[in-house]
Amino acid sequence: MELLLTNLAHGFGVALSFQNLTFALLGALIGTAIGVLPGIGPVATISLLLPITFGLPATTAIIMLAGIFYGAQYGGSTTAILLNLPGEVSSVVTTLEGYKMARNGRAGAALATAAIGSFFAGTVGTVLVAASGPLLTQVALSFGPADYFSLMLLGLIIASVLAQGSVVKAIGMVVFGVALGLVGTDVQTGQQRFTFGIPELSDGIGFVPVAMGMFGIAEIVLNLERPEARSVLTNKVGSLWLTKEEFRRATPAVLRGTVVGSFLGILPGGGASLAAFGSYMMERKMSKGRDQFGSGAIEGVAGPEAANNAAAQTSFIPLLTLGIPSNAVMALMVGALIIQGIQPGPRMVEAQPDLFWGLIASMWVGNLMLLVINLPMIGMWVKLLQVPYKYLYPAILVFCSIGVYSLNNNVFDVYMTVLFSVFGYMCNKLRLEAAPLLIGFVLGPMMEEHLRRAMLLSRGDVMVFLQRPISATMLAIGFIALALMLLPSLRKGKDKALAE
Amino acid sequence: MSNVVARRGVLATSVFAPHVLRAQGWPSQTIRLVVPYAPGGTTDLMARLVSQPLAERLGVAITIENRPGAGATVGSLAVAQAAPDGHTLLMSNIASHGIGPSLYPNIRYDAVRDFSHIALITENPSVFVANPRAGITSLAELAQRHRASSGGLDMATSGAGSSNHMLVVLMGRALGRDINHIPFRGAGPAMTAVIAGQVPLMSDSLPSAASHLRAGSVVGVAMSSAQRHPAFPAIPTFREQGHDIVGTGWFGLSGPAGMAASVVDHINREVRAILATAEQQARFAELGGTPGRLSAAEYTDYVRREVEYWAPVVRASGAQPD
Amino acid sequence: MKINEKDLMSGLFLILIAAVGLWLNQEHTLGSARRMGPGYMPLMVFWLQIGLGAIVLLASIFSDGEKLTRWTSAEIASFVGGIAVGTAVWWVLKSTGGFFGQTYNAVGTGMLAGFLVLSIPQGWRILGVINAAMCLFGLLLEKMGFFAALVGIIVLSCLAEREHLKKPVGILGCTVFLLVMCWFVFIKQLDIRVNLWPQL
Missing domain, CATH: 3.40.190.150 (Bordetella uptake gene, domain 1)
Structure with a gap:
C-alpha cells in the first residue's frame, strides 16, 4: 500500500509537469472534438497525429494519445444524446434513453449525467489499474474460449432486454444481427462468406455504416416526415442541470455501472463492448426508475456511461501488464512506443517506471480535465438543438457522409450507409428495433470465434461449456434471464388468447 | 470548440520535410x-x-x-x-x-x-514459441509430444492465411501429422492465450514476439530464418533441428x-x-x-x-x- | 380475426432473409462439431431466425390489429420503378469503361437513379431525396472533388424540406456555411485524404 502511494506520487510528479499537463489537455480536447464528429474515430486521428509524437518524449506522447482515447469516449456520448448518432457500440445504448431525454427537454441533464458518471467511473477504474493491475491480469487469463463463448451468449440473451416492445421480435433482430456479422472472411479457414465477390466485404460489414444508417440517417428521414416531432426537439430545452430527484436516481446507477464496467473491461476477448449494455440491462431490471425505461430514464444514461468509462480504464490492464493491446487504439499506442524505441511488455513497470506511473496518474488527470472541459460546454451543445431542423439536418447528413467515407477512404462505405438507412427506415415502420440488431452484429462474430476455438481445443466435446465453472455460471444466468423474460410475455399471450 | 480545433490544426500536419531543392x-x-x-x-x-x-x-x-x-x-x-x-x-x-x-x-x-x-x-523471420510450463523447448520435444498425444498438439497463429499459418502447415507435413491450427484475430489475442496456457504453442512473427521472448513469458522453440537471428542467438533454426523449413x-x-x-x-x-x-x-x-x-x-x-x-x-x- | 400487420410483415421478413441465407450457405462446408466449417454457424443462426420469424408470424394472427399504412398506387409504382430503373442503370453502366468502370461509380449511379425515381410520389419523397443526396456525394467525391460533392449533397438534401423550396435563399446560406465549416474541420484540421477540386 505504501509502495503504491509512493509510486502514485511519483506518477503524479510526472503527469503534473507543465509539458505533460499541456499535452494531456490537448489530447482531451482533440478527443472530444473527434468524438463529436460522427464516423471520425480515435484510430484515424491518432494515426494522423503519430508523426507529431515522434518529436515528443515517450511519456508525453502516450499521455496525449490516452487523452484522445478518453476524449473520444466523452465526445461520442454527446452526439448519441443530442442527435441519435452512435459512433460505437457503447453509444448505441446511450442513444436509447439519452436521445429520449433530449426529446423531453432534458438534454442538459443527460449530458451532465454522462460527464459526471464517466468521471467517477474513470477515477475508480484508475485506482483499480494502479492498485491491482497484476492481480486482475490473472482474472483475464483465467477466461478461456469456452468462458468467452458463454459470456457472449449471455450478452446476446440480455441484449433482447434492449427491446422497447416485443421480446421475440427483439431476439429475432439479435439473431439477424449475428447473421449480418457473419459476412466476411471466416477467421478459422480464411474462406469468404456472403461477400458476393466484393473485396470490401471480406473484412465484414463495417459497424459505422450500419449504425450511422440505421440510427442517424434513418432518423433524419423520420424527423422530416413528422414536422411535429422536431418542434419538440427545438422548443424544449429545459434546465441544464440535474434536479435533486434526478441526482438521487443517477447515483446508484453510476455505482452499479462502475462495478460492472470495471470487471468486463479487464477481459480482452470482447468484455469492454459488453460493459455499457450489461449495465443498461441491470438498471432496467433493478433501478427504481425501471418503469420509465424507453421514455428517457436517467438511470439508462448514468449506468451505461459509467460502465463504459470504467471499462475503458481497466482495458489498459492487459496492455500495461502483458504488453498486449486489447483494441485498435492501444495497438496504435504500442506502435508509438516502438517508434520511440520502447518495447512495451511485461517488464514495462520496472524498465519504464516514469512512463507506467505517469500514464496511470495522467489517466485520472485526463478524466478530470474532460469533466472541466465538458460541463461548461453542455450549455453550448444544448443550444445546438435550437438550430432550426431544416438547417441542422443537412449538416448532420454532410458530417456523416464525410465521416463514413474517411473510415477507409472508400465510397463503398457511403453506399453501405445508404442501404442501411433504408433498412433502418423499414425496421422503424415494422417496429423492428435497431439496437438489439447492432448488439448481435458486434457480439455475434466474437461468439462464433470463441465457440469454434473452444470446440477445436476440446476436440469437439460440448461438455466443456458445463465443466468449466465460469462458463457454467454464465450459462445458468443466461438461462434464468431468458426464462424471466419469456414467462411474462407467454402468460400475457395466453391470457389474450383465452380472452378471445 | 473552435479553439480546440484550431490547436489540433497545428498538429494535424503530415510528415513535413524541410525545403530542399529538388530535381525537375x-x-x-x-x-x-x-x-x-x-x-x-x-x-x-x-x-x-x-x-x-x-x-x-x-x-x-x-x-x-x-x-x-x-x-x-x-x-x-x-x-x-x-x-x-x-x-x-x-x-x-x-x-x-x-x-x-x-x-x-x-x-x-x-x-x-x-x-x-x-x-x-x-x-x-517467424518463430515458434511455447508457454514455459508446456515443457517444449525444441522441435524434437515438439515432435515427440505431438506423436504421443491422442489429439495432437495445438498451435495458435495470428490468423488463417498468414505466413505464420503456412509454417504450421509445413511443420505438420514434415511431422507426417497435421498440427491443430488454432487461428486468432491478430497476434495479441493469440499471445494472450499462449501466456495463459490455453494453447501451448504459437507461430508468430519475430517483431511481435520479441518483447515476450525477452521477458521470458514465452520460450523460443525454432526460428524460421536460414541462420540464427543476431538478436536471439539462443534460438536454433528449423534447419539446425533437422527440418528444411525457411520462410x-x-x-x-x-x-x-x-x-x-x-x-x-x-x-x-x-x-x-x-x-x-x-x-x-x-x-x-x-x-x-x-x-x-x-x-x-x-x-x-x-x-x-x-x-x-x-x-x-x-x-x-x-x-x-x- | 384481427391481424397485427406489422408483426406479420416482420415475421415474413425474418423468414425470407434467413431462407435466402440458408440457400447461399449451401456453398460453405459444414464441418464437424469439433472442426466447424464456415457453414456451421450460419446454418444454426438462420434456422434459429426462421424459428423466431415463425413465432412472430403466428403471434401476429392472435394479437390486436396494428395496421400498416396502405401504399397508394403511385407509391407502389415508384417503388417497383425505382428498383427497376436503378438495376437497369447499373446493368448498362457497369460494362462501360471510363468513369463508370471505376470503383463503385456504376452502383452509385444506379442507386442515385433508383432513389430519384422513388422520390416522385409524396410518400417516398423524403426517403428518396435524402438517400439520393448521399449517393450523389459518393459519386462526385473522388472525381469532382470535395467541394463539388458537398454542394451536391447539400443542395439535393435541402429539397427534401418544403420550407427550403419556398425560400431557396436558405439553401444558399446553408451551402456556403457548411462548405466553409467542412473545409475548416475536415481539410484544414483533420487533413483527411481527398481531392478538393475536380480531377480532369
Missing part, C-alpha cells in the same frame, strides 16, 4: 504511401519508420494512407490502378504479394506485372506498373541509404527485422519467387477462400 519533374507533389493495413500493425509501423527519413531526403511530404481490407489486397489494388507518376506508393508485403495471389482466386491484380517493385525494406515475412516499397526507371532507381537508392544508417539498423535489430539491400530488379525477382514458393503451400493448407 519528380517529385512535384506530396507522395501518398498506401499502407494496406489498419494503423498500429507492423506494416504500418515500418511505413512510418521509413517514410519520415525518406520525406526528408526526397524533399516532399509523404502522407500515409491506411486502406485495409481482404488480406491487404484492397489497398494493393488501389495502387495498381493509380497513375504511375511516382506520387502513389504501396507497402507491398508477403500477404498481398506473396501468399494473397494463391489465396484469393479472384484477385484483381497480378502481383508482379501490375506493379513497379522498388525496394525491399525488411525481412523478418520469412517481408515488406517493401512498390508503385503502379509503368513507373519511370529513373524514379524507381532514385527511390531505391534513398531507401537503401536510409536502411544503412546506424539509427535504422539499431531500430530494426531491436524489432527483429533485417533491413533489405536489394536493387529494384532484384526485388521484382524476389516477389516473383515468393509467389511461386507459396502457391503449393497455400493449396496444402486448405486456406482457400471460395
Whole structure:
C-alpha cells in the first residue's frame, strides 16, 4: 500500500509537469472534438497525429494519445444524446434513453449525467489499474474460449432486454444481427462468406455504416416526415442541470455501472463492448426508475456511461501488464512506443517506471480535465438543438457522409450507409428495433470465434461449456434471464388468447 | 470548440520535410504511401519508420494512407490502378504479394506485372514459441509430444492465411501429422492465450514476439530464418533441428506498373541509404527485422519467387477462400 | 380475426432473409462439431431466425390489429420503378469503361437513379431525396472533388424540406456555411485524404 502511494506520487510528479499537463489537455480536447464528429474515430486521428509524437518524449506522447482515447469516449456520448448518432457500440445504448431525454427537454441533464458518471467511473477504474493491475491480469487469463463463448451468449440473451416492445421480435433482430456479422472472411479457414465477390466485404460489414444508417440517417428521414416531432426537439430545452430527484436516481446507477464496467473491461476477448449494455440491462431490471425505461430514464444514461468509462480504464490492464493491446487504439499506442524505441511488455513497470506511473496518474488527470472541459460546454451543445431542423439536418447528413467515407477512404462505405438507412427506415415502420440488431452484429462474430476455438481445443466435446465453472455460471444466468423474460410475455399471450 | 480545433490544426500536419531543392519533374507533389493495413500493425509501423527519413531526403511530404481490407489486397489494388507518376506508393508485403495471389482466386491484380517493385525494406523471420510450463523447448520435444498425444498438439497463429499459418502447415507435413491450427484475430489475442496456457504453442512473427521472448513469458522453440537471428542467438533454426523449413515475412516499397526507371532507381537508392544508417539498423535489430539491400530488379525477382514458393503451400493448407 | 400487420410483415421478413441465407450457405462446408466449417454457424443462426420469424408470424394472427399504412398506387409504382430503373442503370453502366468502370461509380449511379425515381410520389419523397443526396456525394467525391460533392449533397438534401423550396435563399446560406465549416474541420484540421477540386 505504501509502495503504491509512493509510486502514485511519483506518477503524479510526472503527469503534473507543465509539458505533460499541456499535452494531456490537448489530447482531451482533440478527443472530444473527434468524438463529436460522427464516423471520425480515435484510430484515424491518432494515426494522423503519430508523426507529431515522434518529436515528443515517450511519456508525453502516450499521455496525449490516452487523452484522445478518453476524449473520444466523452465526445461520442454527446452526439448519441443530442442527435441519435452512435459512433460505437457503447453509444448505441446511450442513444436509447439519452436521445429520449433530449426529446423531453432534458438534454442538459443527460449530458451532465454522462460527464459526471464517466468521471467517477474513470477515477475508480484508475485506482483499480494502479492498485491491482497484476492481480486482475490473472482474472483475464483465467477466461478461456469456452468462458468467452458463454459470456457472449449471455450478452446476446440480455441484449433482447434492449427491446422497447416485443421480446421475440427483439431476439429475432439479435439473431439477424449475428447473421449480418457473419459476412466476411471466416477467421478459422480464411474462406469468404456472403461477400458476393466484393473485396470490401471480406473484412465484414463495417459497424459505422450500419449504425450511422440505421440510427442517424434513418432518423433524419423520420424527423422530416413528422414536422411535429422536431418542434419538440427545438422548443424544449429545459434546465441544464440535474434536479435533486434526478441526482438521487443517477447515483446508484453510476455505482452499479462502475462495478460492472470495471470487471468486463479487464477481459480482452470482447468484455469492454459488453460493459455499457450489461449495465443498461441491470438498471432496467433493478433501478427504481425501471418503469420509465424507453421514455428517457436517467438511470439508462448514468449506468451505461459509467460502465463504459470504467471499462475503458481497466482495458489498459492487459496492455500495461502483458504488453498486449486489447483494441485498435492501444495497438496504435504500442506502435508509438516502438517508434520511440520502447518495447512495451511485461517488464514495462520496472524498465519504464516514469512512463507506467505517469500514464496511470495522467489517466485520472485526463478524466478530470474532460469533466472541466465538458460541463461548461453542455450549455453550448444544448443550444445546438435550437438550430432550426431544416438547417441542422443537412449538416448532420454532410458530417456523416464525410465521416463514413474517411473510415477507409472508400465510397463503398457511403453506399453501405445508404442501404442501411433504408433498412433502418423499414425496421422503424415494422417496429423492428435497431439496437438489439447492432448488439448481435458486434457480439455475434466474437461468439462464433470463441465457440469454434473452444470446440477445436476440446476436440469437439460440448461438455466443456458445463465443466468449466465460469462458463457454467454464465450459462445458468443466461438461462434464468431468458426464462424471466419469456414467462411474462407467454402468460400475457395466453391470457389474450383465452380472452378471445 | 473552435479553439480546440484550431490547436489540433497545428498538429494535424503530415510528415513535413524541410525545403530542399529538388530535381525537375519528380517529385512535384506530396507522395501518398498506401499502407494496406489498419494503423498500429507492423506494416504500418515500418511505413512510418521509413517514410519520415525518406520525406526528408526526397524533399516532399509523404502522407500515409491506411486502406485495409481482404488480406491487404484492397489497398494493393488501389495502387495498381493509380497513375504511375511516382506520387502513389504501396507497402507491398508477403500477404498481398506473396501468399494473397494463391489465396484469393479472384484477385484483381497480378502481383508482379501490375506493379513497379522498388525496394525491399525488411525481412523478418517467424518463430515458434511455447508457454514455459508446456515443457517444449525444441522441435524434437515438439515432435515427440505431438506423436504421443491422442489429439495432437495445438498451435495458435495470428490468423488463417498468414505466413505464420503456412509454417504450421509445413511443420505438420514434415511431422507426417497435421498440427491443430488454432487461428486468432491478430497476434495479441493469440499471445494472450499462449501466456495463459490455453494453447501451448504459437507461430508468430519475430517483431511481435520479441518483447515476450525477452521477458521470458514465452520460450523460443525454432526460428524460421536460414541462420540464427543476431538478436536471439539462443534460438536454433528449423534447419539446425533437422527440418528444411525457411520462410520469412517481408515488406517493401512498390508503385503502379509503368513507373519511370529513373524514379524507381532514385527511390531505391534513398531507401537503401536510409536502411544503412546506424539509427535504422539499431531500430530494426531491436524489432527483429533485417533491413533489405536489394536493387529494384532484384526485388521484382524476389516477389516473383515468393509467389511461386507459396502457391503449393497455400493449396496444402486448405486456406482457400471460395 | 384481427391481424397485427406489422408483426406479420416482420415475421415474413425474418423468414425470407434467413431462407435466402440458408440457400447461399449451401456453398460453405459444414464441418464437424469439433472442426466447424464456415457453414456451421450460419446454418444454426438462420434456422434459429426462421424459428423466431415463425413465432412472430403466428403471434401476429392472435394479437390486436396494428395496421400498416396502405401504399397508394403511385407509391407502389415508384417503388417497383425505382428498383427497376436503378438495376437497369447499373446493368448498362457497369460494362462501360471510363468513369463508370471505376470503383463503385456504376452502383452509385444506379442507386442515385433508383432513389430519384422513388422520390416522385409524396410518400417516398423524403426517403428518396435524402438517400439520393448521399449517393450523389459518393459519386462526385473522388472525381469532382470535395467541394463539388458537398454542394451536391447539400443542395439535393435541402429539397427534401418544403420550407427550403419556398425560400431557396436558405439553401444558399446553408451551402456556403457548411462548405466553409467542412473545409475548416475536415481539410484544414483533420487533413483527411481527398481531392478538393475536380480531377480532369
